[in-house]
Amino acid sequence: MKDIFLFDLDETLVDFSRAEETNFFKTLGDFGIAADDALYARFHTINDNLWRLLERGGISRGELQIRRFEQLFGECKITADGDAVAAAYFKNFEEICFPYRGARELLQKLAARGRIFLVTNGGARIQHSHVRLAGFEPLLSGVFISEEIGFDKPMPAFARYVESHIENYARERAVWIGDSRTSDMVCAKSVGIDFILYAAKGIPQDYDGPAADNYDGLYGMLTAM
Numbered sequence: 001m002k003d004i005f006l007f008d009l010d011e012t013l014v015d016f017s018r019a020e021e022t023n024f025f026k027t028l029g030d031f032g033i034a035a036d037d038a039l040y041a042r043f044h045t046i047n048d049n050l051w052r053l054l055e056r057g058g059i060s061r062g063e064l065q066i067r068r069f070e071q072l073f074g075e076c077k078i079t080a081d082g083d084a085v086a087a088a089y090f091k092n093f094e095e096i097c098f099p100y101r102g103a104r105e106l107l108q109k110l111a112a113r114g115r116i117f118l119v120t121n122g123g124a125r126i127q128h129s130h131v132r133l134a135g136f137e138p139l140l141s142g143v144f145i146s147e148e149i150g151f152d153k154p155m156p157a158f159a160r161y162v163e164s165h166i167e168n169y170a171r172e173r174a175v176w177i178g179d180s181r182t183s184d185m186v187c188a189k190s191v192g193i194d195f196i197l198y199a200a201k202g203i204p205q206d207y208d209g210p211a212a213d214n215y216d217g218l219y220g221m222l223t224a225m
């Protein structure tokens, strides 16, 4: 029976894409920069590429936060201070969070069956704030944020840190749930933790492992393990 639930946060329990887009238009608007969908799409691509680089250990989180704006402004001939925009974006993001419908209810049901821990890459201030805004805080037994623990998913050291900081931990009772095959799946498998892909936007055709695309289905899988 599984009773240690290790949950990713972004795109697993909260709609990170929507929060990111909302924040992008708000922050650039605050600086008087006229943003449109094409600019946002380019930002998104730059950001995704830098995150993949971060997951490979090629860039720090601090560098990523500034470089994504500097690169965007450079490419699009926008005159703005990348540092200042990055700082404002970071600050604004603390207040913008959209939990997925049913996420809190899922955690409520699971909290009655075991312990829930968040395992998330990201900035500590933002992630703690999002957990509070989403109403998840009272349902969690712990929160592991890469910035606080010093390792990013999918580094095996992230998973090892989590395993060594949960009291009464047993790997066979743990299951990791996340949307990312490059960070969550690799991280869980690096130490042999069972993994379920949560794919709210549809299970990828080329994925043949355990997966759910809605919370009822996910709950059913978790309680049958």
Ligand SMILES: [Mg+2]
Residues within 6 Å of the ligand: 008, 009, 010, 011, 012, 178, 179, 180
């Ligand atoms: Mg995620």
